[in-house]
Amino acid sequence: MTDSQIGAFPYPRTCPLQPPKEYSSLRAEQPISKITLASGRTAWLLTRHEHIRQLLASPDVSSNMAHPGYPLHFDIPAEVMEQMRPVMLAMDPPVHTAQRKMVIPEFTVKRVLQLRPRIQEIVDECVTAMLAAEGPVDLVEALALPVPSLAISELLGVPYEDREFFQDCSKKIVSVDTDPQERNQAHQDLQAYFAELITAKEADPGDDLLSRLVLKNRETGTLDHNGLVGMANVLLVGGFETTANMISLGVVGLLENPDQLAKLTADPALAPQAVDELLRYFSIADQVTSRVMTADIEIGGVLIRAGEGVIGLSASGNFDEAVYSDPDRLDIDRGGKHHLAFGHGIHQCIGQNLAKMELEVVFTTLFARIPGLKLAAPVAELSFKDSMGVYGLHKLPVTC
Template sequence: MKAEQTMTDQQTGSFPYPRTCPLSPPEAYATLRAEQPISRVTLGSGRQAWLLTRHEHIRQLLASPDVSSNMAHPGYPLSFDVPQEVMEQQRPVMLAMDPPDHTAQRKLVISEFTARRMLQLRPRVQEIVDEHLSAMLAAGGPVDLMTTLALPVPSMVICELLGVPYADREFFGECTAKLLSVSTGYEELGRTHQQLHQYFTELIAAKTAEPGDDLLSRLVEKNRDAEVLDDEGLVRMATVLLVGGHETTANMIALGVVGLLENPDQLGKLRANPDLVPSAVEELLRHFSIGDQVTSRVVLADMEIGGVLIRAGEGVIGLSASGNHDEAVFTDPGELDISRGGRQHLAFGYGIHQCIGQNLARIELEIVFTELFSRIPGLRLAAPVAELPFKDNAGVYGLHALPVTW
């Protein structure tokens, strides 16, 4: 491709593309990687954006200092229609910030999610998983794995970590579902944000008055010295950590279970060699890539990617699910291979916005898959894959329910 190609030359229709198989990325991704790896599409918001489908191009985008995560920028590739004045009135959260503000906020919380600190949390995660599996076995099948294991485990873990009462899980679960659904109108989004804002305003006030041994209390204390966040910023940080700390992992648990059950040869390898669990987790993260569009950016200065000129002010979506199925990086990428190993996938993003909770997610996934398949060796789906309710209209791919039995 030549850098002077126009967006009209490269227009490839509307986005997102449909899936023909719920356990694989849209077929259009492979076609684009081979024939038109950098193209233009029209989003549900009516905006146009560039699509990047190759691994190397996505990494180049995410590593560039000349791109922004600011969702209020008029060129940002929003997939839903929100009036520009509404976006500009919203204060950004850490995920939608650029340096130096992003750097300062990330520094406040990154120490809470180091591999060493998560290792200290591992015994408690083990207890939580064991308790829920025991309850499942006592109740007997069939059960909905989403409500009995996949959602409650990461929800309880993040609640204990943050210092959020677990009794409020239904409230923030409903709020999270609305925030991550692309079909939620902006007025409903506004009401949901307001509800979460009120909840965390009261909770942080309580933590300030009476600190506990939890992340939010420590965040309040650190911020007292660093003065990075005002009261509103503390509330928004808490919201981001809570929402991001359970919904993504819950969907990965569910999809991982389906993926392994639908690939009995791989599940057999895992049962025969439990040491493969960490490798299996990386492969499942790569294979499903549930946050396909999290790597959306707007370009701040003209830049060339793969021989194509992308101009300042234009939006770009680096499709992580496509990059993670790039034949130039992964052999037979459409096949689930738990022996593949390696962390060169983009499931947690890349660059300065790489997911801070990835160490926690890995621990939760490792423990769940280890215990679930060892304690319930006869686990099987209670409905065909074609009948499972996949989240086709959500910003984070996954399942609404997962009926299983044994």
């Protein structure tokens, strides 16, 4: 099967609640294949769970987006690439290791548990407002966006009133349909915003994560001012974009599977495994596991050479029949903790404990307080983010 036979990459979802149908065919017939991206660059596509994990655990891969072989989906002008300072997601050891070490203490299970009471307050406030509204409510605006936005803003020490600005910039950056100049401007606007914010915290540190990073950096000298700016950028955008989309998609997934919702509402202690299953099922950041090889490596009997780009499709790996029986079915009893929704290896999502805790609180609270919650429109009529780098919903009308 060739790329021309199955259509141009990326492949569209024919069912909004399932990965593209081509993934199943590729896993069965051509699990490692060569594709051409919209940027004109070629890349190897990995679709099986074991192959993706092997890629992400290999020491012979790089996340450096400036590498000429990196599988960029759209062109970034050379002059813009030179101006862009790399963030943790695009760094390799030992620089990546040093920066990750700085923020790990802020996202441990213990630290996240300390934040849970405040997250509960935020969710309760949002649900109360939903109950007070008349007529259908857009769950994206009422719950999915404000919960992670407020949570990460308070954690980092970012003024919540600026949320519309960074949400707008984030949408432009992750959408594949954004005009290149507009995307570059969004990058620059965020960079300027965080440069001013970090400068203020360097002058007058407060009791927040970014201030603690500033103080810690005075001792270690790990980052310069621009490095702190890049760190703030990736933590803020990464801290709300994915979680917001998982909230809205998770609600749809549970409402469309009433038997699974009934299990969760009957036993809220199932929330952790329900969240893991929803993360597996939707795999919203499907293509963030892009790498470029720094040495020849054999994966699944295929030799991938140094300098070649590789994309591990997490949504395909999370539906791999060799790992998950009946993967098309949402099953909160599955306990699929080995899913790839947070990646794997040294770049595994550093904020996963926070994201999972927020999702647990949202789903248990929402359905406990609004047991009659229903979709106000059929799934087929909902507006999904088909052209975004992170899958989700633009709007989700519900009735309370």
